[in-house]
Amino acid sequence: MKLLVTGGLGFIGTNFIIHILNNYQDHSIVNIDAELIGSNHKSLSNFENSNNYKFVKGNITDRVLMEKLINECDAIINFAAESHVDRSILNAKPFIDSNIIGVFTILEILKNQKKRLVHISTDEVFGSLETDSADENYRFNPSSPYSASKASSELLINSYVATHDIDAVITRCTNNYGPQQFLEKLIPKAIILAVHNIPVPVYNGGKGIRDWIFVDDHCNAIMKVLHKGKKGESYNISASNEIDVLTIIKQILSIMNKDISNYELSEDRPGHDFRYSLDSSKIRKELNWSPKVSFEEGLKTTVEWYLKNQEWWKDIADIKTLNSIQWKS
Secondary structure (H helix, E strand, O other): OEEEEEOOOOHHHHHHHHHHHHHOOOOEEEEEEOOOOOOOHHHHHHHOOOOOEEEEEOOOOOHHHHHHHHHHOOEEEEOOOOOOHHHHHHOOHHHHHHHHHHHHHHHHHHOOOOOEEEEEEEHHHHOOOOOOOEOOOOOOOOOOHHHHHHHHHHHHHHHHHHHHOOEEEEEEEOEEEOOOOOOOOHHHHHHHHHHOOOOEEEEHHHOOEEEEEEHHHHHHHHHHHHHHOOOOOEEEEOOOOEEEHHHHHHHHHHHOOOOOOOEEEEOOOOOOOOEOOEOOHHHHHHOOOOOOOOHHHHHHHHHHHHHHOHHHHOOOOOHHHHHHOOOOO
8 A cells, every 4th residue: 555644754643654665565655744833854764765665745735746646645644733732832823734634635636536535533523531442432622722623524524424424533642652753742841851960840730541552552542553454443552551640740850760759740721631531342342452552551651762762853942931831631
């Protein structure tokens, strides 16, 4: 297959491309990315001269370009999205443009080109959950412009499946972590601040709970959905690793042989969700997927990667700025 990967210079998109090119010799990748915040060519430098990989700079809202690229490919994996909650609170427009208008552009093209679309969504469309785990039919309850834009794109996709019979499937995943994640996210930010012995800022006493999944397990799930997922269906992806933020930070500091009390409490952000949780029994039963990497193993691998690959992040790690911004956790 020839896959069009949108947003392939971002964290999950990059790891997905690496996963495909290393494990599927009969697949090739066209990667379109607008090179905005979070994009990084370094992660894919080993494939720049590969016959199975091509990069195109562009935006998914560009109808003419997207029509050309979709025409040349067999399927589209849509990672392209503005994804940082705090930035969406400060300025929602880029999130509306990318996460809604961009998806609309793809859907309009797919009315005439019958290609499969795998759309990468998020557990945040369901909002904060006190006790339940959301299955695929759980009610949407987004609480930030980011999550509202992702929920909107899902509804738009479902409408095009119903009215135009496009071949689309949706995946929703819990918090990803692993190598090559942009520095504003919780785990890499904590690692880099710890490298410089700077206290790690913590929201709301670190009580917020997330379900964590190693990025390679997410990539495996996406491939299952691409090849075996049913048109018009959505699939939740989770690893059942619900852990609070403070525990994560202490584990990172411990792995790095740092003082596990080297963190500081900071003010909570507006609309901060306490807990996300997904029921992923559907993809496990119907597509025979399950996560392979334990959280302890994955976190150790991630910390070691950042410590060994400081050339990847040192020129984009403005410590003063990094320490002042909050992150999606």
